[in-house]
Amino acid sequence: MGGARLMPAAAVPNSMVRRALCIAQSTDYPLYVFTLRAEEILQVAEISRVSRDNAGKLIGYQRPEVRKHIQEIVEYLNTDAAVFPNPIIMALSSRVHFKKIRGDRLPGDELGITGTLAIPMAANGRPKPAWIVDGQQRAVALSRMRRKDFPVPVTAFVADAVKVQRDQFLRINNTRPLPRGLVTELLPAVDSPLPSRLAIRRAPSELCDVLNTDERSPLRGMIRRASTDKSHLAVAVITDTGFVDLIKDSLTSAGCLFPYRDVGRNETDFDGILHALYTYWDAVRDTFPDAWGKPAVKSRLMHGAGIRAMGRLMDRVLGIVDPRGADAPRLIREHLALIAPYCRWTSGTWDELNMRWNDVENTPRDIQALSNYLIRVHRNAQAEQR
Known part of the structure; x- marks a missing residue:
């Protein structure tokens, strides 16, 4: 599969390693499903706000933060019965590395590969390795909830190009009231x-x-x-x-x-x-x-x-x-x-x-x-x- 290179997770310094499922959808844009703690979402991912640079070129794609909506999510997440089934959707940098796990194969394994995903963390001026494509309000709410180790499902595809991220952002929100x-x-x-x-x-x-x-x-x-x-x-x-x-x-x-x-x-x-x-x-x-x-x-x-x-x-x-x-x-x-x-x-x-x-x-x-x-x-x- 393209995008992320296959190599031992231990060989990637200063990285966050998670068990992940690599789903065989596209060779150009590998798709991963994994879990992060609530406090780790914004440690890993940037929110790409829509704006323009000094030359007037469009950058980013996310709408402004909606404080009332975020507070409502925080209040729910702080309850004892909170369930959070909707994944945060991210675009990952091609700097991530995936290593498949060997083992007995089961029917349907051709649809996905189980392995470990190493995500290089931001350090020494290096940018964060991911961008939130869908779920920015939820991501901010998760960062503010009391239970910092709350497990959060994440679906992520590898794409450095902002135009690919914008394309997915529009498609995901095509039927929603953006x-x-x-x-x-x-x-x-x-x-x-x-x-x-x-x-x-x-x-x-x-x-x-x-x-x-x-x-x-x-x-x-x-x-x-x-x-x-x-x-x-x-x-x-x-x-x-x-x-x-x-x-x-x-x-x-x-x-x-x-x-x-x-x-x-x-x-x-x-x-x-x-x-x-x-x-x-x-x-x-x-x-x-x-x-x-x-x-x-x-x-x-x-x-x-x-x-x-x-x-x-x-x-x-x-x-x-x-x-x-x-x-x-x-x-x-x-x-x-x-x-x-x-x-x-x-x-x-x-x-x-x-x-x-x-x-x-x-x-x-x-x-x-x-x-x-x-x-x-x-x-x-x-x-x-x-």
Whole structure:
């Protein structure tokens, strides 16, 4: 089996040795089942929090710690009748070593090999040998329980590459209520085939990532992602899930971004899409400078409902104006100028909707009502010009 080398556990200095079952699933990523004490979980494994480095590259994949949930687990674990059947799932460094145990073979032994697993411990600046892929809240709770020697089942696969760990993290949590923003941000970093429910969101999430990091983008730094540092929250005023939904809707057959897809070849002109998005949202910024860049509580333009409504207006405007044309920036601004007098992004009351500017909520009903209103105003204003 690949990954971990087979050698005597005693030959591995400064290592934790455990009896383990090596399950024959993949030669590339050996899978082990073993047991650790509660206090040993975080001695062995890191929790890879989702964040970004100084260059803006995504690192990690775990959501933030949920204190209330952890405390509830701790309170249960401290009871006399505590049972903990769910394993912690880890990714192990390829520095681990496995040695099989010789003995009489039984039917079914070809499915797994019994042996000893030596896990090199962190020392002299060396990183921990494992990362928690699933069960981070439980792992923290276990480290805080009274009974430090409480035995914990662990399932671990050998994988140094973070992209493999992210892939497993998304698959394990595919049917669980992970925060949409966390899933949205991780998708571009996973390059293996995904379930169709997630795959359809990968391209919009990739585009959202570029919009938030590219120096040419009018939205640079303004999209709030799961990794956004707290010090940047005042600038990151747009939720990424709303913008991903905007792009996904526009990539359908009814949207202005659909022509950039070649469905037959399964290819997408990402440069063309980005140019269209940059050109349109540049014009939005310049048309509504007083509402641009403010928190959603002060500007409904930056609110989820405003973003989605302006996205649907984008489908209409860019269906009329080719964003690749030399005069596209001017023409798009002229179209937006038609609706500007009727917009109530920061104060006043929306005509016909009978809603104060900040009564508009990020609900399907309000998004649809605001979208229809803006499109109707635009259509009527065009008709008056003719």
